[in-house]
Structures are given as C-alpha cells and as structure tokens.
Amino acid sequence: MSDVPDDLPAESADLVRPYVITNGRGLPQSDRFELITLVTATEGGTGNGPLDPEKRSVMELCEGGYLSVAEIAGHLDLPVGIIKVLLSDLAEEGRIMMRAPIPRAHLTDVQVLQEVLNGLQARFG
Amino acid sequence: MDSKHVSGNGVHLQESVQIAAKILVVGHFAVGKTTFIGTLSEIPPLRTEETMTQAGAEIDDLKGVRGKTTTTVAMDFGRLTLSERLVLYLFGTPGQQRFVQVWEDMSRGALGALVLVDPERLEESFAVMDLVEKYGIPFAIAVNRFDGQPNRSDDELREALDLLPDTPIVTCDARDEKSSANALVALVRYLQNRSS
Numbered sequence: 001m002s003d004v005p006d007d008l009p010a011e012s013a014d015l016v017r018p019y020v021i022t023n024g025r026g027l028p029q030s031d032r033f034e035l036i037t038l039v040t041a042t043e044g045g046t047g048n049g050p051l052d053p054e055k056r057s058v059m060e061l062c063e064g065g066y067l068s069v070a071e072i073a074g075h076l077d078l079p080v081g082i083i084k085v086l087l088s089d090l091a092e093e094g095r096i097m098m099r100a101p102i103p104r105a106h107l108t109d110v111q112v113l114q115e116v117l118n119g120l121q122a123r124f125g
Numbered sequence: 126m127d128s129k130h131v132s133g134n135g136v137h138l139q140e141s142v143q144i145a146a147k148i149l150v151v152g153h154f155a156v157g158k159t160t161f162i163g164t165l166s167e168i169p170p171l172r173t174e175e176t177m178t179q180a181g182a183e184i185d186d187l188k189g190v191r192g193k194t195t196t197t198v199a200m201d202f203g204r205l206t207l208s209e210r211l212v213l214y215l216f217g218t219p220g221q222q223r224f225v226q227v228w229e230d231m232s233r234g235a236l237g238a239l240v241l242v243d244p245e246r247l248e249e250s251f252a253v254m255d256l257v258e259k260y261g262i263p264f265a266i267a268v269n270r271f272d273g274q275p276n277r278s279d280d281e282l283r284e285a286l287d288l289l290p291d292t293p294i295v296t297c298d299a300r301d302e303k304s305s306a307n308a309l310v311a312l313v314r315y316l317q318n319r320s321s
Binding site: 035037114 | 136137138139140142143144145146147148168171172173174175200202205206207208211212213214216230231233234236302303306307309310314316317320321
C-alpha cells in the first residue's frame, strides 16, 4: 500500500520535519494557494524583520521574479503543503504577493485555450 | 539543477506573465509522462512531493504517527511560456487510485488532461482513465509509441479503452518535441470544440 518501507522508524526526520517547519501547525485547507498560483517577493519583503531559514529560502527564491507555488516547492525540495503554509505566513506579513491562477471574470476558458493553441503553434510550428 | 543559482538564468517567469494555465499529463507508471514533460518544458523538469498525512496532525501527535499511513507522492512538472502574458504548466500525475487527494489538488483549474497510453499495456491505463472520468477532466489519448511496436488501429484502441466517439486519439513519441507538441495541440483543439 505505502511506498514508505515498513521498517522506516516513525520518528525519522522525514516525518517530523514538515511539522517542525510549520511550527506544529497542520496543512492548510485553504484555496488561497494553488499549484500554479504565481508568487513573488514584495519590495523590501526580505529585509522586514527576521525570518526562519525555510522562509528565508522562499524569499530568496521569490526575489528574482514570479514563480508558481509548485516551482517553489520543487526548487526548495519541500512538499507543496509545507510551501503553502510558509507562503500563507509570508503573505500575511506582506513579504510576498500573488497573481491568481486565472482571473475568471476577465478571461474565459475559450480565450485561454485559443492563446494556448496559438502559443504552441508559434513555438513548435 | 542547483536551486541556489536562480537569478538571471531563466528560472523565473517573465515579468509580463499574468495568467497561469495547467494541463495534466497522466498515465500509469513508466508510460513516459516525465519524458513527455521534459521534451516540451522550457525549464529542466522539477519534481515536487505531496506528503499524504492526515490534515491537522500536530507535532504533539508524533506518538500516533506510527499507526498512520504516510505516503509521499511525487509529481513531475514542466513549464512553457506561451505568450507575453500566459504560462502553461504541464503536471505529470500518477494514476493510482490511492492518490485521490493529490488528484483533487491537481485537477482543480486544469484545462484538460493528456492520457499517455502504452499500446502494449492498455489494461494498465484503466485506473487512470477512471480517475480522469471521475474528476470530469476532459481528455485526449496520446499513444506513446516506441520503435518496433505493432500498430493498433484507432478502432481497436477506442474499443479497448471504452472511449467516447469524439475523444481524440493521437500517436506521439514522447522523446520528440514536435510529436509531443502535436499531441498537446490535438487536446487543446478538442477542448476548444467542447467549450464552443
């Protein structure tokens, strides 16, 4: 059933670490961050008070421009759920800002699909 | 890739990008999802993990961890900037039923799914087809053909996979950029027809 070997000790660092990073909180159920929510650091976001090492890594990565939540998780080698908790905190502290996945009110799926199609054809002929 | 060196090397999106869209690349183990994504992605494909533990578990609960099932699901994904304002993410999604939690996250907001199929192992695609149908994700079938495999007609495939008459079937070689892009184009055209 599980990919985790049966003999893996329950107290292994892999199991403990996420909850330590998030100060013991569980994973958020909120829809605030999706896999493709685009995130970047706000101006001066990093310098605004002390940060834990993991949050500092997120900020350093986000200072270069926009990245998706999934990319942040991939680059930092942390589970997506943990990254969402860290980003939630950072957003509340005004250190990061987001672009919503697709502003539905302004753009229909039909328009997005047409743009995807045009982009694929332009890129791959 | 060393994640420490992330500035000025194409890691970040162009400043003008406003819209992120998502297409799933699904299929059974070793069908070629990661190859497909790597062929099309503008960045080296990334892997992220979703740890499947009980939501709300706290550090105080560690004593109870031993009895819980903790599974890590890896998702590979890639990125394609398709216009000044639009970026498309391709997410490789494992097809096992037990990853339902991940599917909920992955399928939310997805435009559609490309189901990669190995014509020699059709029965292994049944589980993933059940999932895309369960989540109501519109999909196209991309038959990832390896050299020397016998051809199967579309009719044979359609019958074996129990497809609707309008579900597109395309053949692709996941190692080939043009061929993989064509499979995505076929999916997008199908999605356009459905929504028009």
